[in-house]
Structures are given as structure tokens and as C-alpha cells.
Amino acid sequence: MRAETKQLLKKYKLSSFGAKKDIVRVEQLVLPGEELLYIGGTVITISNVRAEEKYEVSGAMFISDRRILFHASNSAIANHAARVKRGRSKSDEMPRGGVWEFGMADIHSIGGEGNGLSAGSVSFSTLEGRFDFTVSYHALVIEQVRTLIVDAAINAQGRIPKEVAEDDNEQSTNQKRAVTVVTCSSCAASNIVRVGEVSVCEYCRSYVGGTTI
Numbered sequence: 001m002r003a004e005t006k007q008l009l010k011k012y013k014l015s016s017f018g019a020k021k022d023i024v025r026v027e028q029l030v031l032p033g034e035e036l037l038y039i040g041g042t043v044i045t046i047s048n049v050r051a052e053e054k055y056e057v058s059g060a061m062f063i064s065d066r067r068i069l070f071h072a073s074n075s076a077i078a079n080h081a082a083r084v085k086r087g088r089s090k091s092d093e094m095p096r097g098g099v100w101e102f103g104m105a106d107i108h109s110i111g112g113e114g115n116g117l118s119a120g121s122v123s124f125s126t127l128e129g130r131f132d133f134t135v136s137y138h139a140l141v142i143e144q145v146r147t148l149i150v151d152a153a154i155n156a157q158g159r160i161p162k163e164v165a166e167d168d169n170e171q172s173t174n175q176k177r178a179v180t181v182v183t184c185s186s187c188a189a190s191n192i193v194r195v196g197e198v199s200v201c202e203y204c205r206s207y208v209g210g211t212t213i
């Protein structure tokens with residue numbers, strides 16, 4: 001296990017007990033130049049947008065400045081394969097190799113207190129669905145992990161995609177897209193919205209406006 005990984009496990013009060021293999025495997029997927037922000041064993045609950053279907057799987061994950069990557073454990077992949085074989089599971093639930101990857105720029109809501117989170121978990125949403133993953137039970141750590149996703153997501157969203165910058169004028173190349181984080185007044189989720197636009201909270205469907213900078 002890398003020294004950097006050990007430091008992060010300590011920082012976020014996580015034990016590698018029983019998850020060492022999974023953590024070592026996921027740390028190998030960090031790319032050169034990618035800034036590792038969080039890593040650890042976890043159980044991730046995947047829900048579709050309307051939360052009608054849920055799918056829970058164990059493994060390890062990391063959060064970097066670019067993405068959140070989850071790698072299912074061998075046993076989770078094997079169990080899934082067995083369920084598919086018995087015809088009890090949809091084959092599309094587990095991606096090839098058991099890896100789920102979420103680009104930071106695709107994350108538009110990060111769960112807060114009071115929106116149905118179980119203790120010791122953090123949640124984020126993309127257009128594909130909602131993802132809840134277990135972290136340490138320490139309240140401070142939960143808030144730290146939540147905040148690091150909010151910061152990384154807003155940094156990633158603020159980067160104008162290259163092709164857009166080129167279509168515009170050159171001076172906008174380093175200009176950031178005006179996005180802001182709005183805390184939902186109903187459920188405390190963090191929603192990333194464009195300045196001046198009104199959006200809907202991913203978690204409770206309340207209106208949130210990006211009018212403050």
C-alpha cells in the first residue's frame with residue numbers, strides 16, 4: 001500500500017482491515033498527475049434517479065481532483081455473476097470489471113444532513129443516479145468528505161470544455177464557467193448550479209437558485 005494511501009486512511013479515520021486487497025487494487029488505478037484526495041474501502045448504494053431501484057455493492061473507492069472511482073470487490077463481482085447466471089439479476093447492474101467511474105464535472109448534487117442519509121455515509125448525484133457510500137462514522141469526517149467532493153466538483157464544473165472555449169473567443173480559454181454551490185434550504189444538500197439560473201434540488205426537488213456568488 002502506498003504511503004499516500006496510508007496517510008489518507010489515517011486522515012479520514014478509516015481502517016484497511018478486511019479491505020486491504022481492494023484498496024491496493026483501486027490505488028493502482030490512480031493516474032499520474034491525478035491528485036488523490038480520499039481513498040478507502042466502502043459499500044456503495046446505487047439508486048436510479050427516482051430511487052425506485054437500489055443496488056448495494058462492497059469494494060474500495062478513491063476520490064481525486066478529476067473523478068470518483070469505485071472498484072467492486074472480487075466477492076461482489078462473483079456474487080453478481082452468480083445472480084446473473086441464476087437469472088435473478090439484471091446483467092447491466094455491474095459494469096465490466098466491476099468499475100464505476102464518475103467524472104467530477106458530472107456531479108451536480110452532494111447530499112447533506114436531513115436528506116435520508118444513513119449515519120456514516122456521503123451521497124452524490126449525477127444524471128445517471130444517486131450514489132451513497134459509507135465513510136467513517138465520525139461526524140467531522142463525513143463533513144470533510146462531503147466538502148472535498150463539493151470543492152472538487154465545482155472546480156471541475158468551472159473548467160470550460162476546450163471545444164467550447166475555441167468556439168467562443170480565445171480570451172475565454174482560462175475563464176471559468178460561472179457556477180456556484182447553493183445549499184438547499186429544505187434538506188441542506190449542496191447543489192451546483194449556474195449563476196443566475198434556477199435549478200431543482202436533486203434530493204428533495206425544492207427550487208434552488210444560483211443567484212448568489
Ligand SMILES: [Zn+2]
Nearest residue numbers: 184187201204
Ligand atoms: Zn433539497
